[in-house]
């Protein structure tokens with residue numbers, strides 16, 4: 473077998489070490505943190521919409537989460553009101569082991585992706601819907617990843633992809649600060665190759681996808697910056713700031729409802745909006 477490049481090795485080792493839980497929270501990463509919850513709720517709405525559109529009376533829908541980690545998002549998908557078969561793939565063995573140990577997910581099929589080849593272990597035109605949340609930035613050969621997703625998607629199927637917004641000043645600040653804190657505590661950080669909206673568009677158009685929807689995620693940065701600070705404080709204080717998630721989600725919803733248009737102006741998204749998402753159709 474070909475030797476993994478150091479980039480891919482780094483990524484799978486990193487996610488083997490950090491596949492969720494409080495330890496990662498304190499260090500600045502959590503796939504179940506509030507921000508991720510908000511993002512998953514937003515992506516779930518999109519997936520549900522397409523699942524209802526694509527469902528048929530005869531066959532169950534096939535949905536795959538690429539870069540599923542410990543299956544946290546797949547758990548959200550279990551609630552979709554349609555007959556679905558769920559699949560998850562990841563390069564991290566440890567994250568997949570966690571996913572497989574979760575009894576709520578025992579009907580889900582999980583598979584390991586070889587990070588070096590980037591081949592997805594499925595036949596052509598297998599899936600109706602594919603999701604991939606905050607994964608493409610960890611992949612060196614992004615063309616290959618998107619071509620593989622295109623290959624395993626059925627004609628007419630959709631993929632929902634999210635990735636951090638390279639242009640966000642807040643994101644870049646945070647990457648720097650969290651990286652610095654991790655460095656001070658002797659921890660290795662993420663290895664990311666971020667893409668901006670334009671770069672993203674070039675990539676998916678080249679592969680042949682049609683863009684159905686493109687937006688920022690309704691996910692405004694300031695409260696996350698606060699929550700990240702509390703995680704960081706968690707290194708020193710055993711208890712994190714007890715701000716109830718429900719309050720923050722409500723605050724987020726209200727901000728979007730009344731000031732959404734303002735937050736979506738270019739200037740503001742450049743500063744605050746962490747993620748961009750696209751819904752692509754084959």
Ligand SMILES: C[S@@+](CC[C@H](N)C(=O)[O-])C[C@H]1O[C@@H](n2cnc3c(N)ncnc32)[C@H](O)[C@@H]1O
Pocket residue numbers: 483484487503508538539540541542544545561562563564567585587590604605606607610611
């Ligand atoms: C930031 S995490 C996001 C996890 C999950 N999608 C979520 O939102 O909770 C990135 C995930 O992508 C996985 N990953 C990195 N490179 C990958 C690749 N080439 N193929 C599949 N998964 C990959 C990592 O192991 C990690 O679990």
